[in-house]
Amino acid sequence: MKGIKSIIFDLGGVLLNIDYGLTINxxxxxxxxxxxxxYTQFKQEKFFDDFETGKSTSNQFRSGIKNYLPTVNNKQIDAAWNAMLLNFPKENIELLKLLKEHYKLFLLSNTNEIHFSKFNEIIYNQYQIPSLDVFFDKxxxxxxxxxxxxxxxxxxxxLSxxxxxxxxxLFIDDSKQHIEGAKRAGLNTHLLSGKDNVADALKKLGLI
Structure with missing residues (x-):
C-alpha cells in the first residue's frame, strides 16, 4: 500500500485486547x-448508544442498569462493565512508538466515560504511561x-x-460495519480478523 501518510486506529480489538463475553457473563x-x-458488539440498544455518544452520563448509565438490578451498587456495575477490557500487548505499544516517527496517528473509538477511565488506568498500570493519548496526533x-x-x-x-x-x-478496525463506513468516506481500510495482530497487518501492507 503506497502513499499512506496517516493511520486511524480503532481501540478495542485492535490495540487493546477485549472480550465482550466477560462483561455479558x-x-x-x-x-x-x-x-x-x-447488549452485543454488533447491535446495541439506544440506552448504550446514548452513553457512547455522551448523551447520557455515567450516573445515568448506572441508574439505567439499576432498573434491572436495583440492589447492586455503582462499584459492581463498573466492574462488570469494565470486565471486557483486558490489556495492551507490549508489541502494540512498541508499534505505536515506531509508527509515530513516520506517520500521523489518530485514534477513533466508540467508547464511554467509564471505559475511558479504565483503559487509561490499564495502560498506566502496565507501562506507567499516563494516557493513551500520548501516542496520537489527535x-x-x-x-x-x-x-x-x-x-x-x-x-x-x-478527516476535516x-x-x-x-x-x-489507512483506517484499521476489527468491525466489518465500521470498515464499510470508512470505505464510503473514501478511506483505505484494513479489517483486522481475530487471528491477526496489527503489526503483522501493517507488515503485509508494506507500511513497516
Missing part, C-alpha cells in the same frame, strides 16, 4: 440473565465528540478536523 452473574440480548472518543462509527459523517468529521486526505489515510 459478569452482568448475568449480577442477575441480568438476558444481558446478551440487551484522539476521537465517541462520548466526547458526540458521534460514532460507522456513520459516514463521523469519518468525514475526522485532522486536515488529512482520505486517499492518504
Amino acid at each position: 459478569a452482568f448475568k452473574d449480577l442477575g441480568i440473565k438476558n444481558f446478551d440480548e440487551i 484522539v476521537y472518543y465517541s462520548f466526547l465528540v458526540g458521534y460514532r462509527k460507522p456513520h459516514l459523517e463521523t469519518f468525514k468529521q475526522v 478536523e485532522s486536515c488529512i486526505h482520505a486517499d492518504e489515510t
